[in-house]
Each structure stands twice: as structure tokens, then as C-alpha cells.
Amino acid sequence: MKPRTDREQAPPTCFACDAAVRTEWRDHTFTYGSNESAVELCARIPVEVCIECGTGSLGHEAEVLLHEAVCAHHGVLTPAEVRAIRERHSLSRAAFAEVSGLGEATLHRWENGLLIQNRANDRYLRLLESGENLCRLRQAVARSEVAAPSWRPSFRVLVDVTALQPEQAGYRLRPAA
Ligand SMILES: [Zn+2]
Structure with a gap:
């Protein structure tokens, strides 16, 4: 058996003719949204341009910058933010989900630009930046675990049902006249 070797990262080539490409930074204007909510957004992005046929393509970095332009339009945090x-709190996604109550999968989508958080969640995230706020949540989580370790809601018995039985026995429905 041949030993496995890591393949070297091949330099990017044109998807149309396979020739070499060079990176050109361009101001890219695009339409975001539809109908009345459609807006023109602009971002400066790197375009991989083929030196032979001139075909341009967008790489990961360009996608990230376009997504950031959309986040700026909405006034929300970017995935990197x-x-x-x-990461400011040195927490894994699972640990951050545990203390914040946000879903781990949801966090993954926001951090990778697969989904943009709504305004309320965006503001909640901004509060979570504060170590003091995170500490408060940790205390609240710890208290709730002590109070209800299995997360089963418990209800107080407000009325002693057996005391009502004689009363019910003496009660008769009267036929309507
Ligand atoms: Zn080409």
C-alpha cells in the first residue's frame, strides 16, 4: 500500500478554461431583496479573473464580504462579530448555547452566515458581550438547575379536593323551568 500524502493546495484556476487566474478588487453593486424592499448594496470584493478568457468568479472571501454588506444594511452583527x-468568553458553541438559551445549531448558522439573526436576537447577542451579563445568566442557570433539576414544572395544590367532595355530593342540578 502506498503511504497517503497530503495533496498540496492547487493554485486557483479558471473554471471555464483551466488557465491561471489573478485577483482583482472590484466595487460590486448588487440588488438585495425583492419588490418594494429591494435595495442596491455595494461591497468591495476580490474577483478571480482568468488571464486567458477573462471569466470572473467569486471565492469564499468575496461571499463573506457580500454577506457583511447585507448585515450592515440590516444594522446587525456580522457572522465574525x-x-x-x-470567543471573547472562551466558550464552545455548546457552552455558549447552555448559558444563553440560544440553540447550538442556530449559533452555528449565524456564525457561518447561513442565517441572519433577527433584531431581538441581535440585541440579545450585544448584551451577551458583557461579562457581567453573562455572569448573571450563569447564576440564573445555576439557580434553575437547583430548583428543577429535571426541568419538570411543579404546581402547588391550591385546593384540597377531598374537602370539596361533600359539597359536590349535596349539589343538584335543577331542571330548567
Ligand atoms: Zn478562462
Whole structure:
């Protein structure tokens, strides 16, 4: 058996003619949204341009910058900023989900630009940047675990049912006249 060797990262080539490409930074304007909510957004992005046929293509970095332009339009944190808030506290996604109550999968989507958080969650994330707020949540989580370790809601018995039985026995429905 041949030993496995790691393949070297091949330099990017044109998907149309396989020739070499060079990176050109361009101001890219695009339409975001539809109908009345459609807006023109602009971002400066790197375009891989083929030196032979001139075909241009967008790489990961360009996708990230376009997504950031959309986040700026909505006035919300970018995926990198969402991730930075979690990493600021040195927390894994699972640990951050545990203390914040946000879903681990949801955090993954926000941090990778697969989904944009709504305004309320965006503001909640901004509060979570504060170590003091995170500490408060940790205390609340700890208290709730002590109070209800299995997360089963418990209800107080407000009325002693057996005391009502004689009363019920003496009660008769009267036929309507
Ligand atoms: Zn080409």
C-alpha cells in the first residue's frame, strides 16, 4: 500500500478554461431583496479573473464580504462579530448555547452566515458581550438547575379536593323551568 500524502493546495484556476487566474478588487453593486424592499448594496470584493478568457468568479472571501454588506444594511452583527462575542468568553458553541438559551445549531448558522439573526436576537447577542451579563445568566442557570433539576414544572395544590367532595355530593342540578 502506498503511504497517503497530503495533496498540496492547487493554485486557483479558471473554471471555464483551466488557465491561471489573478485577483482583482472590484466595487460590486448588487440588488438585495425583492419588490418594494429591494435595495442596491455595494461591497468591495476580490474577483478571480482568468488571464486567458477573462471569466470572473467569486471565492469564499468575496461571499463573506457580500454577506457583511447585507448585515450592515440590516444594522446587525456580522457572522465574525457573532463568533467574536462567544470567543471573547472562551466558550464552545455548546457552552455558549447552555448559558444563553440560544440553540447550538442556530449559533452555528449565524456564525457561518447561513442565517441572519433577527433584531431581538441581535440585541440579545450585544448584551451577551458583557461579562457581567453573562455572569448573571450563569447564576440564573445555576439557580434553575437547583430548583428543577429535571426541568419538570411543579404546581402547588391550591385546593384540597377531598374537602370539596361533600359539597359536590349535596349539589343538584335543577331542571330548567
Ligand atoms: Zn478562462
